[in-house]
Amino acid sequence: xxxxxxxxxxxxxxxxxxxxxxxxxxxxxxxxxxxxxxxxxxxxxxxxxxxxxxxxxxxxxxxxxxxxxxxxxxxxxxxxxxxxxxxxxxxxxxxxxxxxxxxxxxxxxxxxxxxxxxxxxxxxxxxxxxxxxxxxxxxxxxxxxxxxxxxxxxxxxxxxxxxxxxxxxxxxxxxxxxxxxxxxxxxxxxxxxxxxxxxxxxxxxxxxxxxxxxxxxxxxxxxxxxxxxxxxxxxxxxxxxxxxxxxxxxxxxxxxxxxxxxxxxxxxxxxxxxxxxxxxxxxxxxxxxxxxxxxxxxxxxxxxxxxxxxxxxxxxxxxxxxxxxxxxxxxxxxxxxxxxxxxxxxxxxxxxxxxxxxxxxxxxxxxxxxxxxxxxxxxxx
Numbered sequence: 001x002x003x004x005x006x007x008x009x010x011x012x013x014x015x016x017x018x019x020x021x022x023x024x025x026x027x028x029x030x031x032x033x034x035x036x037x038x039x040x041x042x043x044x045x046x047x048x049x050x051x052x053x054x055x056x057x058x059x060x061x062x063x064x065x066x067x068x069x070x071x072x073x074x075x076x077x078x079x080x081x082x083x084x085x086x087x088x089x090x091x092x093x094x095x096x097x098x099x100x101x102x103x104x105x106x107x108x109x110x111x112x113x114x115x116x117x118x119x120x121x122x123x124x125x126x127x128x129x130x131x132x133x134x135x136x137x138x139x140x141x142x143x144x145x146x147x148x149x150x151x152x153x154x155x156x157x158x159x160x161x162x163x164x165x166x167x168x169x170x171x172x173x174x175x176x177x178x179x180x181x182x183x184x185x186x187x188x189x190x191x192x193x194x195x196x197x198x199x200x201x202x203x204x205x206x207x208x209x210x211x212x213x214x215x216x217x218x219x220x221x222x223x224x225x226x227x228x229x230x231x232x233x234x235x236x237x238x239x240x241x242x243x244x245x246x247x248x249x250x251x252x253x254x255x256x257x258x259x260x261x262x263x264x265x266x267x268x269x270x271x272x273x274x275x276x277x278x279x280x281x282x283x284x285x286x287x288x289x290x291x292x293x294x295x296x297x298x299x300x301x302x303x304x305x306x307x308x309x310x311x312x313x314x315x316x317x318x319x320x321x322x323x324x325x326x327x328x329x330x331x332x333x334x335x336x337x338x339x340x341x342x343x344x345x346x347x348x349x350x351x352x353x354x355x356x357x358x359x360x361x362x363x364x365x366x367x368x369x370x371x372x373x374x375x376x377x378x379x380x381x
Contacts, residue, residue, distance in 0.1 A: 021343075023223075024210045028336055032207035035335075039204045039327065040264045040287055047263070047293070047328040053080060054296045054329075056303050060085035063145055063193065064302065065138070065186075067091045067123060067179070068152025070098050073201065073262050076295035077149060079105055081302070082116040091123040091134060091152075125152055125178035126164045128355060132376025135185035144193030147302045148186055150179035151201045155231045161218070166375075168354065169217045171230035176237040181355040183245065185373070187255070187365045194254025195308050199301045200242055202235050202259040202324070207335040209236030213346035216354065239321065239334050240344035241351050246315065246322040248362045256311035256323070259334070260301045263327030265294035289327070300329040320344075 024032070059081060069078035069090040082088045082105065090098045098120040109116055121137065124130040138145070153175045156162070162170045168177055183198050190196040209232030212218075218225045218233065239259050246257040266288045301307055310331060311323045320339050326332035337343075352359055356374025364371050 021210075022212070024208070024337065029208060032209075032335060035207045036204050039261075043263045043289065043327050044287060046326075047289075047296070050293075050296055050329060052293055052296070054299050056080065056084040056299060057305065058085070059303055062086040062147060062303075063089070063143070064147040064149065065089045065091050065145060066149045066151055067125070067182070068093075070094060070101060072291050073265060073294045073298065074149075074151040075101065076291045077151060077298050077302075078118070080295065080299060082118045083109065085117075086147075087117045088119075089138075090118060090120045092120065093122070093124045093126075095120045095122050123152075123182075125174045126166075126170065128166050128173075128178060128181060128375040131178050131181045132185065132373055135182060136376065138186065139189055142192075143189070144196075145186055145189035146193040146196045147199065148183060148190065148197070149199045149201065149298055149302060150183065151298065152179075153201065155227065157227050159227055161225045161230065163217070167217075169219075169225075169230055169234075171227070171234040172216055172218075172237065175231070175234035176241065177351060177355055179238065180241050180351050181357070181373075181375075183257075184352075184355075184357060184361055184365065187249075187253075187362065188368065190255050191253050191366070195256070196254060197256045197258070197302060197307065198242075198245075199298055200238055200257075200259045201298055202238055202261055203231075204261050204264075204327075205232045206235035206239055206338065207232075209233045209335070210337060211237045211240065211343065211347055213343065213350040216347075216350060236335065236337060237347050237351070239324070239338045240340075240347040243320065243322040243338070243344050244348040245362070246311070250366070251312060251315065253366060254308075256308045258301055258307065258311060258323035258325060260297040260325040261327050261332075262294035262297055263289045265289045265291060294327070297325050297327050297329050301325045304329075 064081050064086050066074055066078045066088060068074040070092050078088050078090055092098045102118050106116055121134060123134045154171060164170055164173045179200060211233050218229060242257050242259055249255050314323055320341050321334050324332055324334045349359060352361060361371045
């Protein structure tokens with residue numbers, strides 16, 4: 001009888017595997033596109049109560065790392081935090097451009113108060129070795145980190161599929177894998193800065209995303225790759241990973257994990273659009289936010305005193321997803337697929353495997369232990 005029962009269980013598992021979801025259902029897909037179009041058409045009305053620029057609470061005691069802060073939303077986030085008194089670290093691929101920006105900002109700020117407290121550290125999200133080197137350099141300071149803003153991202157519209165030197169699809173690596181690795185490796189610094197926050201700049205486009213944990217690179221199982229598939233799936237993966245990280249961090253760590261939507265924003269992504277689409281993109285400025293308007297949800301998530309309470313409330317209620325702040329700086333609900341707890345845990349495990357960390361990395365780092373990573377080993381060479 002035991003053998004029969006075992007065979008029956010195996011048959012059930014095989015059957016479940018065959019029925020495994022391969023894509024969004026058409027109703028989910030339509031609902032996702034409705035959310036996206038609705039946000040584009042009405043985001044300015046929904047956010048009409050917000051000031052621009054957004055006034056910030058006192059942030060003089062905050063140390064903030066902002067990735068991708070030489071252009072677009074990231075540049076506005078870094079500048080406004082610095083002008084409000086925060087110590088800002090611009091984590092960027094092009095340090096020269098960052099230093100030029102800082103010089104410009106310091107000149108403009110001259111006579112308005114103390115010099116801006118900004119520094120630059122090199123970080124290339126297309127290299128997981130670079131992420132580990134950055135984290136090691138920061139952690140070696142033994143100082144607190146209060147806010148990590150994972151802002152850097154790519155959306156190579158219309159481009160063919162590309163892979164990083166680490167072997168991962170570029171959207172997935174830059175938008176999800178590298179920020180995930182950075183967030184985990186900086187946990188001990190974030191604990192020192194408690195109460196602290198990890199703010200992931202996400203996108204409403206995650207509503208049309210689908211993640212297959214067994215095919216994060218979108219190379220098999222008959223799935224056709226497009227830049228939209230790459231981008232939307234990377235953003236959904238980020239929400240799923242953030243939701244599990246949110247649950248894995250005990251309340252006593254004092255770390256809040258949340259995602260934000262900046263809205264539909266006029267940024268450098270337009271440079272990858274076809275010429276005719278670029279023209280249309282510029283013809284509808286009323287609907288599309290500028291970078292300063294797009295920075296408001298991230299700044300709100302990074303500084304509002306009630307955000308930490310909201311995140312803890314979700315954790316105590318055992319809500320299946322992390323906090324998600326919309327472009328109008330109000331809590332909103334991620335996509336229906338983001339609520340798929342089983343897939344979220346599969347994405348969590350697969351992500352840790354891909355970024356070279358053991359499955360118990362978070363728990364060990366919380367305990368103060370050192371955790372080996374497959375990347376960054378050549379640093380000592």
